[in-house]
């Protein structure tokens with residue numbers, strides 16, 4: 001086993017020289033760069049028997065060192081120690097004193113939490129697990145029987161957070177696909193191949209894909225498990241249950257919320273893609289794989305090679321004329337927005353601690369990825385919505401009336417309460433008028449509704465004080481209450497309605513509603 005840090009005994013001069021030449025990714029990441037996190041997995045049971053040498057180490061939580069190891073150094077001279085820098089390096093190889101052990105919760109904290117926040121704030125988000133076969137991608141994303149992975153944790157937390165938003169209209173939809181040998185299959189459907197097409201805005205979509213509405217994390221987990229049962233796996237020389245396909249779980253979250261400050265209905269729609277790629281290792285004919293496995297291997301490689309090409313072009317900051325070959329593979333076509341587009345994206349690069357070549361290839365791939373900057377936007381739509389505004393207003397009024405009727409049973413200040421009740425009734429008629437005169441310019445109605453809302457707020461504070469009314473009410477509170485009630489009397493309730501009336505009359509329409517306003521006054 002190698003030592004943890006630069007204090008290693010193994011030819012320090014050579015290592016330092018190599019570090020100078022080979023340190024990668026040291027530039028500070030741009031705000032919208034794809035965030036790359038590396039995770040080193042522990043030795044597997046069958047690897048432990050051979051007591052292999054650990055070839056990786058992390059010397060800070062942002063830097064990982066790969067060394068050739070004694071045998072490899074002798075065998076091939078060109079192999080050198082190399083250091084790579086990333087947003088975070090997670091050590092799950094063993095529990096040692098000077099490096100914190102990264103369990104599944106750590107992955108959630110480092111990657112999942114941020115993605116969750118992004119999704120709730122209306123950003124498209126994506127997490128991609130990349131690495132060779134058996135490096136821990138599925139373990140990281142899905143987890144094991146004993147421990148949940150990132151996906152179940154994100155789903156659980158997502159619903160927990162959404163349930164706290166009592167005043168929003170929320171819809172969550174889930175779809176789950178696999179890309180196997182360059183074909184798309186619906187993991188929640190009947191297993192038939194689906195076609196990828198492009199809409200008029202050149203956004204790829206999957207025709208006839210099942211999308212399920214889900215209302216809690218249990219329902220989401222049931223669908224996820226159903227999909228996992230359908231996913232194509234096989235035993236390979238490196239992994240007993242190797243995923244032979246790329247899987248993409250898409251969680252679409254739509255939130256609608258009325259914003260009383262602006263009088264508008266805010267709609268946020270974001271999708272969170274959770275991608276577990278098939279293994280990235282090279283296949284050699286001498287591996288003794290049967291024909292199907294070889295074909296699988298070459299198709300997996302085709303899509304990952306295209307992914308690599310796309311990422312390389314994007315990392316070199318292309319101009320508008322550069323052709324990015326997204327459409328050369330289904331994977332890159334479907335992930336177009338997430339790599340180089342409108343998405344906050346993270347990659348978890350999973351590495352084996354004992355495979356120099358594959359780990360080096362993964363770390364180089366991850367470095368290229370970390371140089372990509374996306375163009376991130378909140379998917380937000382605001383629109384004035386009179387119906388919603390009136391609904392909100394009606395709710396406020398109902399609350400006030402409820403409050404008054406409760407107070408009437410206990411309070412001795414029936415006079416004030418009756419006055420307040422009259423005001424609320426007045427608001428009631430006002431709402432009817434507004435609903436009826438829906439044709440009037442929105443701006444005027446909004447202005448009018450806002451002043452009515454101010455009155456409601458005043459009514460509410462008056463009620464709070466009235467609630468305290470009893471024989472022993474302190475003098476200051478009585479004064480305050482009288483002040484509020486006087487203010488209510490003084491309120492100019494006529495001008496906003498006059499504005500509406502003017503519009504109605506100048507348009508010579510809806511005279512009936514103008515009459516109604518007259519009645520009210």
Ligand SMILES: Nc1ncnc2c1ncn2[C@@H]1O[C@H](COP(=O)(O)OP(=O)(O)OP(=O)(O)O)[C@@H](O)[C@H]1O
Nearest residue numbers: 041092133134135136137138139239242243278279
């Ligand atoms: N951090 C970890 N802690 C404990 N066990 C792990 C960890 N990472 C991976 N493993 C174990 O390593 C084995 C291989 O992991 P996994 O199946 O996740 O690899 P993979 O990268 O998804 O492979 P493939 O590309 O072949 O699907 C599994 O038995 C898994 O439980």
